[in-house]
Amino acid sequence: MNVTEAELKQRTRRRFFFTGLHLCLYFSFSLNWTVWGNFLADRLGASHITGSLLMFISLILIFIALESVFLWLSRQGERS
Amino acid sequence: MRHLLRNSFLIWMCSLQAHSALAAGAIEGEVTRQPVNQTAIIMFLIFVVATLFITWRASRATTTSSVFYNAGGQITGAQNGMAIAGDFMSAASFLGITGLMFIGGFDGLILSLGAFGAWPVLMFLFAKRVRNLGSFTFIDVISQRLERNPIRLVTAFSTIVVVVMYLIAQMVGAGKLIQLLFGLPYELALIIVSGLVLGYVAFGGMLATTWVQIIKAILLLTGVTLIAFLLLARLDFSFSGLLEQATLNHPKGEAILSSGVIFKDPVQILTIQVSMLFGTVGLPHILMRLFTVPDMRQAKLSAYYASLFIGYFYIALLVLGFGAIAFVYNAPEFFDESGRLIGGSNMAAIHIASAVGGDVLTGFMSAVCFATILAVVAGLTLSGAAAISHDVYAEVLKQGEPDPKTELRLTRISVFLIGLAAVLLGIAFQHENVAFIATIPMVVSASVTFPMLLLSLFWGGFTTRGAIWGALVGLSTSIVLIVLGPQVWVSVLGNSEALFPYDYPALFTMPLAFAVMIAVSKLDASPRAATDRDNYQALLWRAEFGESAPSGQAGSV
Numbered sequence: 023m024n025v026t027e028a029e030l031k032q033r034t035r036r037r038f039f040f041t042g043l044h045l046c047l048y049f050s051f052s053l054n055w056t057v058w059g060n061f062l063a064d065r066l067g068a069s070h071i072t073g074s075l076l077m078f079i080s081l082i083l084i085f086i087a088l089e090s091v092f093l094w095l096s097r098q099g100e101r102s
Numbered sequence: 103m104r105h106l107l108r109n110s111f112l113i114w115m116c117s118l119q120a121h122s123a124l125a126a127g128a129i130e131g132e133v134t135r136q137p138v139n140q141t142a143i144i145m146f147l148i149f150v151v152a153t154l155f156i157t158w159r160a161s162r163a164t165t166t167s168s169v170f171y172n173a174g175g176q177i178t179g180a181q182n183g184m185a186i187a188g189d190f191m192s193a194a195s196f197l198g199i200t201g202l203m204f205i206g207g208f209d210g211l212i213l214s215l216g217a218f219g220a221w222p223v224l225m226f227l228f229a230k231r232v233r234n235l236g237s238f239t240f241i242d243v244i245s246q247r248l249e250r251n252p253i254r255l256v257t258a259f260s261t262i263v264v265v266v267m268y269l270i271a272q273m274v275g276a277g278k279l280i281q282l283l284f285g286l287p288y289e290l291a292l293i294i295v296s297g298l299v300l301g302y303v304a305f306g307g308m309l310a311t312t313w314v315q316i317i318k319a320i321l322l323l324t325g326v327t328l329i330a331f332l333l334l335a336r337l338d339f340s341f342s343g344l345l346e347q348a349t350l351n352h353p354k355g356e357a358i359l360s361s362g363v364i365f366k367d368p369v370q371i372l373t374i375q376v377s378m379l380f381g382t383v384g385l386p387h388i389l390m391r392l393f394t395v396p397d398m399r400q401a402k403l404s405a406y407y408a409s410l411f412i413g414y415f416y417i418a419l420l421v422l423g424f425g426a427i428a429f430v431y432n433a434p435e436f437f438d439e440s441g442r443l444i445g446g447s448n449m450a451a452i453h454i455a456s457a458v459g460g461d462v463l464t465g466f467m468s469a470v471c472f473a474t475i476l477a478v479v480a481g482l483t484l485s486g487a488a489a490i491s492h493d494v495y496a497e498v499l500k501q502g503e504p505d506p507k508t509e510l511r512l513t514r515i516s517v518f519l520i521g522l523a524a525v526l527l528g529i530a531f532q533h534e535n536v537a538f539i540a541t542i543p544m545v546v547s548a549s550v551t552f553p554m555l556l557l558s559l560f561w562g563g564f565t566t567r568g569a570i571w572g573a574l575v576g577l578s579t580s581i582v583l584i585v586l587g588p589q590v591w592v593s594v595l596g597n598s599e600a601l602f603p604y605d606y607p608a609l610f611t612m613p614l615a616f617a618v619m620i621a622v623s624k625l626d627a628s629p630r631a632a633t634d635r636d637n638y639q640a641l642l643w644r645a646e647f648g649e650s651a652p653s654g655q656a657g658s659v
Contacts, residue, residue: 030646034560040226048219049375051212054361055368063360070345074360078211078420082413085222089406092226096402 033099040092047081139284141465142472146284149317149473150298156313160306167496167509170307171238171488172393177312179400183407186391188315189481190217190382190408191322191415192272193279193474194540199416200451203423204430204443207348207358209365210423214416216378221412223383225405231559231645233392233401239485240389240551241493244558247637249566249630251498256573258493260550261386263577264543265486266527268385269479269520271540273528276475282445283452283468292528299479300521303487304514308394311480318477319411321470325455326418329467332458333425344421347428358427370604377606381544384551387485398648426450429457479524487516538589541605545584548608549576553615557623559645562638565631568623576615583607 053059054074062073164170177185195217202210236242241257273292280291302310337343349356354363365371382388392401430436430443436453438444443453455467491513496504531539550573557564584590586602623631 030642033646037226041223044219044222044226048215048379049372051215052368052371052375054208055365055371059361065359069342070349070356070359071342072208072359074208075345075420078208078215079417081215082218082417085219086409086413089222089225089409093402093406096230100399 029099036092036095040088044085044088047084051077051081139465139468141461142284142468145465145469146472149321149469153298153310153314153317153473153476154301156317157302157306157310160309160313164305164307164309167238167492167506167513169309170510170513171390171484171492173308173312175394175396177394177400179395179403180407181312181316182391182395182400182404183409184319184411185312185315185394186388186404186408187411187415188317188319188322188477189387189391190478191319191412191474192478193275193471195415196322196326196419196471196474197279197448197451199419200423200426200454201447201449202364203419204426204447204450206364207352207354207424207427208360209363211420212365212371212374213378214419216375217382218409218412218416219375219379220382221405221409223379224388225402225409228383228389228555228559229392229401229405230398232389232555233395233398234645234648235559235641236393238390238393238492239488240386240555241489242497244554244569245497247558247641248564248569248634250502252570253566254493254498256570257551257554258489258498260546260573260577261489261493262486264386264547264551265482265489265520266523267539267546268543269482269486269524270527270531271543272475272479272482273524274531274534274539276479277528277532279471279475282449283471288532289529292525295475295479296521296525298476299483299524300518302476302480303483304517308484311477311484312391312394314473314480315477318470318473321473323411323415323418325463325467325470326415326422328463329455329458330418330421330425332463333421333429333454336429336458341421344424344428348424348431351431352427358424369609373604373606373609376612377541377544377548377608380548380552380612381608382547384547384555385543386489386547386551387481389551389555390485390488391481422451422454425458426454430454433457483517483520483524486520487513490516534594538584538587538594541584541589542581545580545606545608545611546577549580549611549615553612553619557616557619561620561623562635562642563623564619564638565623565626565628565634567626567628567631568619568621571622572615572619575618576611579611579614580607583611 054062054077059074062077065072066076163174168174195213199210199213202213204210232240232243235246239261241254241261244257245253273295276295277288277291280286280295281288284291286294302314306313334341334344337347345359349358352358357363392404395401395404430450430453433453436444436456443449445452452464452467452471456464459466491509495512496502496509500509553576554569554573558569583602584605584607586600587605587607588600588603589605591597591600591602
């Protein structure tokens with residue numbers, strides 16, 4: 023197995039990068055309860071869907087997308 | 103008049119449910135026993151017969167401790183992902199979140215996102231490394247590099263605290279829920295739950311528990327999909343139309359489409375987010391599921407599939423929550439003479455099933471709720487039994503060399519004792535406010551298990567002394583702040599104002615536990631500390647690659 027210490031470090035950095043990104047997005051949901059997130063209460067056009075609801079659904083989908091990318095990168099790393 | 107009554111009911115429920123619906127127990131306070139629901143009972147009996155058949159099949163394969171604890175490591179990633187979803191999607195999720203949305207609309211979603219946010223973290227940080235290092239429990243992972251006996255005793259103790267508290271909340275919630283849904287007496291409900299779980303776990307071990315959880319997850323996802331479909335079909339599949347109908351019915355109008363109806367304080371939101379995310383990641387019965395798959399790749403896939411199923415579930419609950427406001431709020435048959443929702447707000451999910459699917463769908467969802475309780479309690483019981491028989495007996499008392507038959511027998515005895523304790527504690531706490539008991543597992547898990555696991559896997563300077571001091575500080579401050587908080591200081595002890603303002607103190611206790619673990623580890627100059635630091639090199643390599651490091655090729659990261 024041609025694995026070097028540098029690869030080990032790279033994998034650990036990747037884990038922390040994805041976790042950090044995920045946590046930033048996750049805690050951004052609390053903006054809904056602050057004055058900086060007031061704009062999220064607005065409706066999207068003529069629909070009754072608000073920015074808050076859109077954010078909720080988007081975050082779930084983004085988290086799953088992040089996991090998909092992480093899995094893909096891990097698989098690429100294992101193959102190489 | 104009815105509208106006014108509902109308004110006052112809403113305000114009263116907002117203050118109550120902001121606490122209780124966050125808890126793992128789905129039903130709080132006194133409930134009125136409902137008439138016997140024959141449809142629900144028949145559907146539940148079908149579930150029981152199917153799962154007992156699976157248990158019988160599994161019991162023939164469960165001849166060793168290994169098969170008992172981790173199903174022989176033969177579960178696939180997709181199956182395990184579904185089982186994790188089945189283990190985690192409790193009746194509290196289905197009933198509690200829908201109920202909270204019924205009261206406050208969007209604010210209820212903080213619980214959904216809080217719980218869902220844990221799965222990516224589990225995948226990014228832990229799935230692979232934990233799978234590569236452990237055998238049966240997460241304690242195996244931590245004790246790989248730290249001093250075995252003290253670490254196992256401390257972590258086994260925190261695991262048992264988490265499992266017992268979670269179990270009490272589940273059993274009290276289960277007894278009341280079954281009273282409501284099936285019309286069965288509270289005590290009988292507890293005995294049925296405990297008896298069935300004993301059957302599943304004691305004879306079928308992890309294999310039977312896994313299949314019970316998979317079947318339950320499929321049933322629950324089918325049920326919420328069906329309800330969401332029928333709800334949207336009534337409004338030409340317009341989600342916006344559903345929201346519009348909800349705003350017309352709810353006294354808060356369009357305010358329910360964004361934040362602020364129940365929760366106002368952003369710090370309170372952060373306390374919930376921290377507790378839900380890091381608490382879920384550290385739950386022992388969830389981590390234990392990572393050992394049921396054959397390799398590290400399947401472990402990662404487990405977390406991924408769990409995310410897919412749980413993410414879908416919470417998006418479906420979004421429809422159900424607003425659907426309940428749209429179709430239950432204006433239906434007098436779901437309110438009693440005083441204007442209260444029959445069974446309380448946590449029954450909104452069942453009422454919406456009645457509104458769109460009649461008695462058959464109500465019976466189905468009631469049976470699913472019962473199955474949900476069984477699956478969650480089974481996972482908890484197995485995890486508690488493993489902590490006693492594997493972590494304490496086999497690894498501490500027998501120093502990792504137990505007699506296999508004695509260990510398996512002790513595991514089954516532990517399962518029986520946990521089942522008995524669950525019934526007795528469930529009866530003892532029948533008339534108590536269990537919201538605070540349900541809070542403890544998440545906060546303790548976030549403040550003890552998560553920091554220990556993270557530092558043992560990612561920091562070379564972590565020592566046994568740091569782990570023990572940090573765990574004790576995390577555990578004790580969690581319990582003290584919960585006691586001083588609104589759920590115990592005000593709701594249980596009857597004081598007018600809480601000494602600590604938040605229900606979930608993990609926002610404060612988790613960083614404190616981290617700080618103590620790091621500070622004590624850095625100051626630790628004992629001989630054991632040097633061994634702990636040296637052990638990290640080899641552990642890191644095995645954690646990442648699943649094999650020992652080639653000579654001279656491992657370093658700290």
